[in-house]
Amino acid sequence: MNTKEFKTYADKEQFVQGVFSNIAKNYDLMNTVLSFGQDYFWRKFSVKAMNIGPHQRVLDVACGTCVFTKEALRQEPTLKVEALDFNSEMLDQGRVRIEDAGLIDQVNLVQGDAMALPYADNTFDAAMSGFAMRNVPDIKQVLSEMQRVVKPGGKVVVLELAKPSMFGFKQLYNFYFSYILPIIGKLSKDNSSYAWLPESLRRYPHQSEILEIWKSLGYENATYHELTGGIVAVHEGVVPENSIVNNK
Template identity: 70%
Template sequence: MKVERELSARKFTSYSDKEAFVQGVFSNVAKHYDIMNTILSFHQDAYWRRFAVKQLGLQPGNRLLDVACGTGMLTKEALRQEPTLSVEALDFSPEMLQHGEQRLAKAGLLDRVNLVEGDAMSLPYHKDSFDCAMSAFALRNVPDVMQALKEMKRVVKPGGRVVTLELAKPTAFGFKQLYYLYFEHILPVLGKLSKDNSSYAWLPESLRRYPHQSQVLTMFEEAGYKEATYYELTGGIVAVHVGVVPEEV
């Protein structure tokens, strides 16, 4: 439990400090990221992605941004639902992008996707560049959630949707206790089995530091989104937040 205690006590002194730490985590887990996600989510992750993508309201020919695209699983689901999309898939981890490129190439989708190494805190795109934007399991890991939300809002056209999928904090009695038992005691064992205890110890620690889904909704509203709402899935294990970019006044 030494690693867990060290992470719990760790304070990030700057944007770059947390960014460097998290980048190291994802570089370490890139090779087995997808299979571990499926195991840790009890095979619910595919359903979560399907639900999240549906909230985008995709239309033929839309230009879509996938922020912190990881290994391309969410991008792949978006193209399954709307094959005519053009997707910019951005991540700050070269290792994750490499695995994403392999996945998308195997699926014959690379002609629809441009993979970009970049920072969610400062997206390398002009204002109103996309019809919509999405992100999965990124907000817990960015240095500043509000900045990430504002950046996605900046690059999406008025009327477009921004959808995020993220771990959440269940509140139902009994389920809540089982959830945290799993995260705090069983997950570290799985991390040890994967021989990457420190990276998987970050998962429960990042959730502990992350706001409740109702607070994230408030952040969507404060960032300037209209019609902001969220959906809890699988007993509140994850939450999908949706916001619409308002028309300029």
């Protein structure tokens, strides 16, 4: 499928499923290479932003290979984490990581849809997601679902690639994504999947526009932090006592 032709939500879901099935085994290595080793620090910052406490229950939306989940448990070992992803190959890699770390008793891995989370309202103390929003059919719907399943007063935190604005760095970053990344994709023998990365970023709104979506949903104290020169942005917000979603 041409990545520029998604006529329906189902078209994008099918395409993205294929992308992640193809790259699942090399996903973590490629993330580290492509981010020059910064991805660990981005996740560390994001988990801290959730302000999680002992024995809380946290949702990891589009958990992928459970790197985010593992970092949350590193920072707060008493957590219970629900790790949800729509791709079985990514979940298989995540299960291996969690089992190898001896954390399987604290993590429940679920294959499910971020657009329609299979949980009751006000189930979790906090929710997080990393590098998923570029791939979902409807950003607002996913953020709405995350708000719905988190208790009032709980934090929702999302880490995603962003669009640097600093002159010079912006041009260098765009060059890297447009010309260097496709070469890396060819070396990985999966050019079509890695071609989606710059394309998905091109389609993704600027971090300031994403913030407006958070505000439109009624998140309190909604804000974002740009890291590493704006390569990524960490959006966060607090679920209000009388949220739009919880009072539908």
